[in-house]
Amino acid sequence: QVRDLETDKFLPAYKQGEICCSGPCNMKGYLDKQEATDAMIGADGWLKTGDIGYYDANGYFYIVDRLKELIKYKGYQVSPSELEDLLLKHPKIADAGVVGFPDEECGELPSALVVAKPGENLTVKEIRDYVAEKAAPFKKLRGPVCLVAQIPKTASGKILRRSILNDLQEKHNADI
Numbered sequence: 001q002v003r004d005l006e007t008d009k010f011l012p013a014y015k016q017g018e019i020c021c022s023g024p025c026n027m028k029g030y031l032d033k034q035e036a037t038d039a040m041i042g043a044d045g046w047l048k049t050g051d052i053g054y055y056d057a058n059g060y061f062y063i064v065d066r067l068k069e070l071i072k073y074k075g076y077q078v079s080p081s082e083l084e085d086l087l088l089k090h091p092k093i094a095d096a097g098v099v100g101f102p103d104e105e106c107g108e109l110p111s112a113l114v115v116a117k118p119g120e121n122l123t124v125k126e127i128r129d130y131v132a133e134k135a136a137p138f139k140k141l142r143g144p145v146c147l148v149a150q151i152p153k154t155a156s157g158k159i160l161r162r163s164i165l166n167d168l169q170e171k172h173n174a175d176i
Helices: 034-040 080-088 124-134 161-175
Strands: 017-021 047-055 061-066 071-073 076-078 093-103 107-116 145-147
Touching: 034 047, 061 080, 071 093, 076 080, 080 093, 080 107, 080 124, 093 161, 107 161, 124 145, 145 161
Parallel strands: 107 145
Antiparallel strands: 017 047, 047 061, 071 076, 071 107, 093 107
């Protein structure tokens, strides 16, 4: 099943939410950690996987993000992978990594490291304007945006979000 992140209600096909599962192979809980168990397994026995996704009309599930990676901007949930996919559609962008940049007033600000395609002249303003034009207002890149030579990734190609955040914080602090 897929559940709404706000209401915890089951969602129909093609609606994104947290993927949950139930069955005899589910874990029973964490040893001596009832609070953690209750956070992961609902009173109805459904296990919350922490994966954001949806299912189609044929019952196939698609994972699009991780709940822990969602950016919380003023009560809105912003998917880093959704913004990365949008950035990769820009004709001058080769790669991108998006994270939430800590902010006292807003919670987190969508922020990005961006790699320009070889030979392309790309500006931070151009990147911000592109996202502002194509995405909902709460998904705008309001935090630091930096052009870099490469996005930090694991050997298997997974984006290292903690490294991106550290890079953005260093660059932000250097600019202050």
